[in-house]
Amino acid sequence: MREEIPDWRYLLIGAGPAAAAAAVAIRSCDREGSLLMLGAEAEEPYQRPPLSKGLWLGKDHMDDLPLKSPAEWEALAVQRHLGDPVRQLDASARMVTTAAGKTYTYHRLLLATGGRARRPRDLPPELATRVFTLRSLDDYEGLRAALRPGLEVLVVGGGFLGAEMAAALSQQKGLSVHYAVAGAAPLAHILPPVLQKEIGARYEKAGVVLHPQHRLADLSLEQDRLAARFDGVGALACDLLIYATGMEANVELAQQAGLTLRLGGVRVDAQMRSSDPHIWVAGDLASYPDPVWQVPIRLEHWDNAEATGRAAGLAMAGAGEPFTHQSLFFSDLYEFGFEAVGRCEVQRVLRVAAERGGKAAVVYYGEGSEVQGVLLWNLWDKVDTVRAGIADRRPLDDPFWRRSLEAW
Numbered sequence: 068m069r070e071e072i073p074d075w076r077y078l079l080i081g082a083g084p085a086a087a088a089a090a091v092a093i094r095s096c097d098r099e100g101s102l103l104m105l106g107a108e109a110e111e112p113y114q115r116p117p118l119s120k121g122l123w124l125g126k127d128h129m130d131d132l133p134l135k136s137p138a139e140w141e142a143l144a145v146q147r148h149l150g151d152p153v154r155q156l157d158a159s160a161r162m163v164t165t166a167a168g169k170t171y172t173y174h175r176l177l178l179a180t181g182g183r184a185r186r187p188r189d190l191p192p193e194l195a196t197r198v199f200t201l202r203s204l205d206d207y208e209g210l211r212a213a214l215r216p217g218l219e220v221l222v223v224g225g226g227f228l229g230a231e232m233a234a235a236l237s238q239q240k241g242l243s244v245h246y247a248v249a250g251a252a253p254l255a256h257i258l259p260p261v262l263q264k265e266i267g268a269r270y271e272k273a274g275v276v277l278h279p280q281h282r283l284a285d286l287s288l289e290q291d292r293l294a295a296r297f298d299g300v301g302a303l304a305c306d307l308l309i310y311a312t313g314m315e316a317n318v319e320l321a322q323q324a325g326l327t328l329r330l331g332g333v334r335v336d337a338q339m340r341s342s343d344p345h346i347w348v349a350g351d352l353a354s355y356p357d358p359v360w361q362v363p364i365r366l367e368h369w370d371n372a373e374a375t376g377r378a379a380g381l382a383m384a385g386a387g388e389p390f391t392h393q394s395l396f397f398s399d400l401y402e403f404g405f406e407a408v409g410r411c412e413v414q415r416v417l418r419v420a421a422e423r424g425g426k427a428a429v430v431y432y433g434e435g436s437e438v439q440g441v442l443l444w445n446l447w448d449k450v451d452t453v454r455a456g457i458a459d460r461r462p463l464d465d466p467f468w469r470r471s472l473e474a475w
C-alpha cells in the first residue's frame with residue numbers, strides 16, 4: 068500500500084527565533100490550519116545570544132534558553148519534528164524530504180534556516196579537535212568541555228562573536244586569552260576610534276593580549292601546539308583556537324527551489340515573500356528592502372530574526388502588512404553595552420557625542436547630513452527615539468538628536 072504523505076497548511080523549515088516568531092504570528096490569526104516546524108537541531112527553539120555572553124558569566128542559565136516550553140508549543144498547536152534536517156525541497160511538487168526520509172507536502176512554506184559558522188578551509192583532521200566555532204548549543208557545550216585552567220586560548224575575529232568570546236573567556240578562571248583581530252581593534256568595523264581605544268584598553272585591563280592587524284593565514288600543529296600564522300606578522304602558538312569570523316547563510320534549500328538569491332541570502336519583498344509565491348523567508352536568510360531607505364539589506368541579528376519571522380508568519384496567514392520595523396542590534400562586553408539601529412559602518416561616522424567624564428556616547432552614521440544609523444553606547448531606552456528620528460529623516464543638525472539623546 069502507498070504511504071500517505073502528510074499535507075501541511077503551514078510548514079516551517081528551521082527551528083530558530085525566526086521560525087518561532089512566525090509560528091506564533093500564524094497562530095495569532097489562524098488557530099486551525101495545521102502547522103509543523105522542522106528543525107535540524109534536537110532542541111526546541113532557543114536563544115543564541117547567551118551562548119557567547121550570559122552563560123559564561125553566570126547571568127543566564129540553560130533553563131533560560133528555550134523560547135517556549137513544549138507545553139506552550141502544544142497549547143499553540145505548533146507541532147515540531149526536531150533533530151532531522153530537511154535535505155530536499157521540491158518547490159514544483161511543494162514537497163520536502165528530511166535526512167531520515169520523512170516527506171511532507173505544504174500549502175505555504177517558511178524557510179528560516181539561518182546560517183552556520185564559517186570554518187577555516189581545508190582544516191587537517193588533527194587540528195579539528197582544537198579549533199572551535201560557535202553557532203549552536205552543541206558548539207557551546209563542546210567548547211565548554213574542552214576548556215580547563217592553564218590553557219592558552221586564541222580567539223580570532225574582530226566582529227561581535229569574537230569580541231564577546233574574548234571578553235567572556237577572559238572572565239573564566241585560569242585561562243590565558245589572546246585575541247587576534249584583522250583591524251585596528253575589536254569591532255573596528257563599527258566603533259569610532261575613540262570607542263575602539265576605550266574597549267581595547269578594557270580587554271588589556273582584563274588580561275587579554277590583543278593582536279591588532281592580525282589576519283589569519285593558516286593553521287598547523289607544531290610540537291603538539293596549534294600554530295596560527297598571520298599574514299606578514301608572524302605566528303602565535305596556542306592550545307585551542309576559537310574561529311569567529313562570521314557566518315554563511317544556509318541557502319542550499321533555497322537554491323534547490325530555484326529562489327532568487329541576493330546579498331548571500333534569499334531575496335524577498337516587504338512581506339518576506341520569495342520569488343516563489345508559496346515560499347516565505349525570514350531571519351538571517353532573508354534579504355529584504357530596508358523599511359526606510361528601500362535599499363536591499365540582510366541582517367544577522369536577533370531582533371531582525373524575530374521581526375521578520377513575525378512579518379512572514381502574518382503574511383503566510385493572509386494578514387501581511389508592509390514591513391516597517393527598523394531592527395536593532397546589541398552587544399555586551401564587560402560593563403559596556405550598546406544598542407544600534409540602521410547602517411552603522413565606521414567609514415560612515417558623522418559625529419560622536421560623548422558624555423563629559425562619563426561612559427555614555429552616541430555615534431551618528433550616514434552620508435552628508437543624512438542620519439542613517441545611530442549607536443547608543445551605555446545609553447538605554449532610546450532605541451524607539453532613534454527609530455523615529457531615522458524614519459522622519461531628521462538631518463544631523465536637527466536639535467531633535469541633541470535634545471532627545473544627548474541630554475546627559
Ligand SMILES: Cc1cc2nc3c(=O)[nH]c(=O)nc-3n(C[C@H](O)[C@H](O)[C@H](O)COP(=O)(O)OP(=O)(O)OC[C@H]3O[C@@H](n4cnc5c(N)ncnc54)[C@H](O)[C@@H]3O)c2cc1C
Pocket residue numbers: 080081082083084085086105106107108115116117118119151152153154179180181182201202203228317320349350351352366367368369370372395396397398399
Ligand atoms: C553565539 C551567538 C551570539 C549571538 N548574539 C547576538 C546578540 O548579542 N545580538 C544579536 O542581535 N544577535 C546575536 N546573534 C545572532 C542571532 O542569534 C541570529 O541573528 C538569529 O539566531 C537568527 O535567527 P534565525 O532563526 O534566522 O536563524 P538561526 O538562529 O540560525 O536558526 C535557524 C535554525 O534552522 C535550522 N536549520 C538549518 N538548516 C536546516 C534544515 N535544512 N532543516 C531543518 N532545520 C534547519 C538550524 O539548525 C537552526 O536551528 C548571536 C548569534 C550567535 C551564534
